[in-house]
Amino acid sequence: MSIIDIKNLSFVYDGTDREVLKNINLQIEEGDFVAVLGHNGSGKSTLANCINAIYEPTEGEVLVSGLSTKDDSDENLLEIRKTVGSVFQNPDNQLITTVVEEDVAFALENLGVDPVEMRKRVDEALEKVDMSAFAKHATHQLSGGQKQRIAIAGILAMRPRILVLDEPTAMLDPKGRKEVLKVLHELNSEGITVVLITHYMNEAAQAKRIVVINEGSILIDGTPHYVFQNAGLLKSVGLDVPQSTELMFLMREEGYRVPLAVLTEEECCKVIEDLFCGKIERQF
Amino acid sequence: MNIIRTENLTHIYGQSTPFEKTAVDNVNVEINEGEFIGVIGHTGSGKSTFIQHLNGLLKPTSGKIYFKGEDIWQKKYSRHKLRFNVGLVFQYPEYQLFEETVEKDIGFGPHNMGLSESEIKERVLWAISIVGLDESILQSSPFDLSGGQKRRVAIAGILAMKPGVLILDEPTAGLDPLGRDEILSRIEAYHKSENATVMLVSHNMEDIARFSDRVLVIQNAKVAMFDETKKVFAHSEELLDMGLDVPQITGIFMKLRKHGYDVDTSVYSPVGARKEILRYMKRND
Numbered sequence: 045m046s047i048i049d050i051k052n053l054s055f056v057y058d059g060t061d062r063e064v065l066k067n068i069n070l071q072i073e074e075g076d077f078v079a080v081l082g083h084n085g086s087g088k089s090t091l092a093n094c095i096n097a098i099y100e101p102t103e104g105e106v107l108v109s110g111l112s113t114k115d116d117s118d119e120n121l122l123e124i125r126k127t128v129g130s131v132f133q134n135p136d137n138q139l140i141t142t143v144v145e146e147d148v149a150f151a152l153e154n155l156g157v158d159p160v161e162m163r164k165r166v167d168e169a170l171e172k173v174d175m176s177a178f179a180k181h182a183t184h185q186l187s188g189g190q191k192q193r194i195a196i197a198g199i200l201a202m203r204p205r206i207l208v209l210d211e212p213t214a215m216l217d218p219k220g221r222k223e224v225l226k227v228l229h230e231l232n233s234e235g236i237t238v239v240l241i242t243h244y245m246n247e248a249a250q251a252k253r254i255v256v257i258n259e260g261s262i263l264i265d266g267t268p269h270y271v272f273q274n275a276g277l278l279k280s281v282g283l284d285v286p287q288s289t290e291l292m293f294l295m296r297e298e299g300y301r302v303p304l305a306v307l308t309e310e311e312c313c314k315v316i317e318d319l320f321c322g323k324i325e326r327q328f
Numbered sequence: 329m330n331i332i333r334t335e336n337l338t339h340i341y342g343q344s345t346p347f348e349k350t351a352v353d354n355v356n357v358e359i360n361e362g363e364f365i366g367v368i369g370h371t372g373s374g375k376s377t378f379i380q381h382l383n384g385l386l387k388p389t390s391g392k393i394y395f396k397g398e399d400i401w402q403k404k405y406s407r408h409k410l411r412f413n414v415g416l417v418f419q420y421p422e423y424q425l426f427e428e429t430v431e432k433d434i435g436f437g438p439h440n441m442g443l444s445e446s447e448i449k450e451r452v453l454w455a456i457s458i459v460g461l462d463e464s465i466l467q468s469s470p471f472d473l474s475g476g477q478k479r480r481v482a483i484a485g486i487l488a489m490k491p492g493v494l495i496l497d498e499p500t501a502g503l504d505p506l507g508r509d510e511i512l513s514r515i516e517a518y519h520k521s522e523n524a525t526v527m528l529v530s531h532n533m534e535d536i537a538r539f540s541d542r543v544l545v546i547q548n549a550k551v552a553m554f555d556e557t558k559k560v561f562a563h564s565e566e567l568l569d570m571g572l573d574v575p576q577i578t579g580i581f582m583k584l585r586k587h588g589y590d591v592d593t594s595v596y597s598p599v600g601a602r603k604e605i606l607r608y609m610k611r612n613d
Contacts, residue, residue: 083504084476133502187371214502217371217531218573243504246576282506287534287576290598298606309576313583316605320589320612 045110046071047206047237048095052104055090055260064090066260067104074205077229077238079251081271083282087260088241092210095239096128097121109205129199131209135191135216138198144186145170145179148197155202169197173227189220193227206237213244225250245272245284249307256283269305288312295319299328330358330394331493331525332382332414337391339377351377353549354391359527361492364519366540366557367529370571374549375529376419379495382527383407383414412441415491419498421482422475430456430473430481431466437489455488456481459514476507483511487518494518495527500535508532512539533575537561537596545570562594577601 048071055065064087072078082088093099094106097113106113108124115121132138141147148169152162170176173193178186183194192212199207209228213221225247232238240251248254254271256263258281264271272278275285275293288306292315295302302324306312318324339352351374359365369375380386381393384400384407393400400410418424427433431452438451456463459480465473470481483499496515500508516539519526527544530536536543536557543560545553547570553560561567564574564582574582575596581604584591595604 083506085474211502219370219571245505282504284505287598287601288580291577291580291601294598294602295605298602309579309583312576312580313587316580316584317587317589319605320609 047074047109048072048239049107049110050094050104051107053091053094053101053106054103055087055094055099056102063102064260065094068260068262070255070262070265072237072239074237075232075235077232077250077252078240079248079254079268080239080241080257081243081245081248081254081283082241082257083243086257086281088257089210091257092130092208092239092241095206095208096130097124098130126202127204128206128208129202129204131192131195131199131207131212133211133214135188135195138195139183139191142182142184144175144181144183144194147183147194148201151198151202165201165203166197169200172200172231173197174223187220188216189223192216192220192224196224196227200231204236206239207231208239208241210241211243212240213242213247221247243283245286249286256281268307272305272307275304299326301325301327329361331361331396332359333357333394333397334381335392335394337378337381337393338389339374339381339386340389341377343389350549352381352388355551357544357551357554359493359525361525362519362523363525364516364539364541365525365527366536366543367527367546368531368533368536368543368567368572369546369552370531373546375546376497378546379416379497379527379529382493382495383411383416385411385416412437412489413491414493414495415486415489417483417486417494417496417499419501421486421499422470422478425470425478425482425485428469429467430470433470433481434485434488437485441489451488451490452484455484458487458518459484460510476503476510479503479507480511480514483514490522491524492522493525493527495529497529498531499528500530500532508535515539531573533561533573533578533596537575537578545572557596558594561596564593 050068050070053065053068054063056063080088094101100114109127111120111124113124139147140150145166148166149162152165170179173196175193213224228238242248249268254268255265264274272285272289275289278285286307292302292304292306302315306315334355334357337352337355341349341351367375381388395410400407425433434452434455435448438448461480470478500511512535518524540557543557561574561578564578567574577598578596581591581593581595585593591608592604595601
């Protein structure tokens with residue numbers, strides 16, 4: 045059974061008649077790392093909010109670990125939100141208390157977790173995001189990347205099986221972005237399913253799977269190599285491709301039969317070395 | 329001829345308190361009329377503090393700032409007028425929209441300049457066309473627009489004053505690639521059509537590489553480098569050591585060089601990379 049099972053999902057905001065999501069079918073397996081790409085207004089955030097049961101489907105169904113988000117009983121929603129942890133774009137909107145460790149404990153207090161257990165989970169969560177040294181620090185003095193990692197720790201303390209992150213790095217500098225991505229990959233390697241909404245291509249390129257959303261529908265779905273082969277299609281819907289992929293297209297124009305989806309510096313370096321050694325055929 | 333010049337510019341926050349911090353340390357730069365300058369430096373390097381001196385929003389702790397050769401902190405100098413000439417677009421400028429309609433918001437600057445109603449109208453129409461929005465939104469509330477539109481309205485509000493120097497602090501933060509390209513190409517259009525001097529602060533090295541004539545690198549409150557774009561990215565190792573990114577292409581060419589290939593590591597764009605690859609192959613044919 046897929047941990048997230050989206051069947052014929054359509055979504056219309058109250059008081060409007062525009063379908064923001066149109067008949068989406070998407071299965072995500074436990075332990076996967078899925079990047080959801082799409083330009084502003086493509087419907088990708090709405091999709092995220094359908095997974096964590098903030099929005100109820102207008103049509104169709106979203107099953108999280110077998111539970112339907114349509115069942116709005118308190119027990120069901122609580123169970124879903126314990127399974128799916130959400131992190132949003134602006135770190136300042138997600139930190140509530142003035143001290144780091146109190147903030148991480150916030151949800152646990154609401155859930156009535158035993159203090160001894162709470163201490164353990166808070167320490168563990170801070171450890172996982174590499175922020176243990178900041179446990180007693182004031183939240184407002186942290187950098188953006190640090191704040192976002194505290195927001196993630198607060199979610200981890202609830203021990204979710206899925207993390208849904210809606211552009212968690214959009215407001216961060218390159219250093220903060222790298223810190224957050226590193227934490228996400230570590231968590232994923234421990235078995236947490238990650239759904240990362242982003243428009244940074246290099247972040248998506250590191251995922252196991254990319255789902256591209258455009259105008260409320262799934263445009264392409266596959267591995268990063270598969271998705272970035274379709275550079276023309278991505279560009280036509282306002283998305284970017286990595287510079288390395290663009291370079292490969294330019295070399296094809298010169299007649300060299302280089303592979304198309306070249307995502308990382310290492311891969312690209314290898315292809316150029318092959319070119320230099322004459323290992324790549326020239327068509328014209 | 330330089331349009332802005334700083335001389336030993338220093339800014340210390342919380343001087344003589346336990347929180348004393350030197351955010352700008354003895355900075356000497358000259359910016360020429362009509363240049364497009366990229367400004368990079370990681371968070372906390374002092375770049376935002378630095379740019380806020382250039383239109384007199386912050387007063388230096390010591391040192392001087394000259395605009396067209398005049399000391400902007402000399403007695404009787406009108407910093408009020410200076411701010412019409414040096415337009416500063418803050419980060420997330422859409423949070424600063426406040427008027428009832430888009431038209432009034434964009435017209436706020438020209439109104440303060442004391443222009444006539446017809447001139448204001450003209451400026452508003454011109455500014456909105458520069459940022460690529462339709463006149464039909466002029467009567468809308470700025471708060472009913474999408475995020476990308478709000479950002480463009482906020483930038484139009486500064487452009488409407490037709491500043492000779494336009495300074496933008498991460499104008500594309502949080503936008504998708506399409507929104508980013510649109511805003512940057514609009515800024516470039518303004519730069520070209522008005523021969524305006526532009527200073528663009530960004531974390532996106534590909535954007536900095538694409539548009540800048542020269543790049544100013546600020547590190548620990550000091551000028552670490554200030555040179556032609558190509559020359560700055562040729563110091564990629566140093567940039568990486570400072571915690572900055574380099575364009576992906578530059579990173580690839582650095583790797584090639586490490587692997588023993590005698591390639592030019594100052595390339596930063598796919599087109600430049602193609603040229604360098606072809607050149608290398610021809611030479612070693």
